[in-house]
Amino acid sequence: MEETSEIEAERATGEEDPTAAKAVNGESLSDEDLRVVEQLKQRDTEVRAHELAHVAAGGGHVTSGPSYSYQTGPDGKRYAIGGEVGIDTSMKSGDPEGNLEKARAIIRAAMAPAEPSSQDVRVAASAQAMQSRAQQEIRERQIKEYEQVMSAGATDRASTPTEATGAGTTPPAGDEDSDSATQPSQGMSGGQARLAQSIASLFSTPVEMGLSQLA
Numbered sequence: 001m002e003e004t005s006e007i008e009a010e011r012a013t014g015e016e017d018p019t020a021a022k023a024v025n026g027e028s029l030s031d032e033d034l035r036v037v038e039q040l041k042q043r044d045t046e047v048r049a050h051e052l053a054h055v056a057a058g059g060g061h062v063t064s065g066p067s068y069s070y071q072t073g074p075d076g077k078r079y080a081i082g083g084e085v086g087i088d089t090s091m092k093s094g095d096p097e098g099n100l101e102k103a104r105a106i107i108r109a110a111m112a113p114a115e116p117s118s119q120d121v122r123v124a125a126s127a128q129a130m131q132s133r134a135q136q137e138i139r140e141r142q143i144k145e146y147e148q149v150m151s152a153g154a155t156d157r158a159s160t161p162t163e164a165t166g167a168g169t170t171p172p173a174g175d176e177d178s179d180s181a182t183q184p185s186q187g188m189s190g191g192q193a194r195l196a197q198s199i200a201s202l203f204s205t206p207v208e209m210g211l212s213q214l215a
Contacts (some may be wrong), residue, residue, distance in 0.1 A: 021075040033074035040071060040079035050113040051083040054214045058109035061088045061102060085214045089123070091130060096137035103131035110214055119215035126212065
């Protein structure tokens with residue numbers, strides 16, 4: 001009843017208002033046509049807000065859009081009923097940190113609208129896979145760096161007794177505690193220790209699981 005009353009009121013106003021919605025031939029719209037126009041207006045508002053949310057969250061990764069598909073209403077006006085935003089989903093070789101940042105930005109952009117479409121969800125899922133690959137590359141690189149550092153430290157420790165024997169010197173008895181305290185730093189520098197700690201923390205942190213066109 002309320003909807004009918006609103007339409008009747010709009011029609012009554014339209015008879016006096018030259019700017020009110022009218023048919024292409026200039027005649028007043030029927031009740032059904034007025035309902036269609038109101039639905040198209042609402043859809044147009046929702047579509048534009050949806051696509052602008054993608055653009056705002058996508059930032060520099062947005063490549064095009066928003067572009068819209070339109071429907072002409074009984075009043076002769078065009079209303080947006082669908083849209084899409086282009087976004088860069090490519091991965092850059094040798095830059096897992098950059099790929100990780102991009103994947104997270106894509107996920108934010110895909111899920112930014114209040115009601116993500118099925119296409120948005122598919123794009124977000126693809127970006128989550130991209131995020132996982134980037135995280136794996138980062139872990140593999142850090143493991144390799146860690147192994148290289150530890151290998152270098154082992155080589156240094158192996159060469160230290162030979163150098164001491166060749167010198168033919170014996171440290172004073174009072175310096176034994178001092179020597180034993182400094183040996184860990186000979187095998188592992190501060191930088192090596194920090195790298196080892198970083199690797200350990202990486203494995204103790206759960207992997208985060210987690211566009212193409214955003215609809």
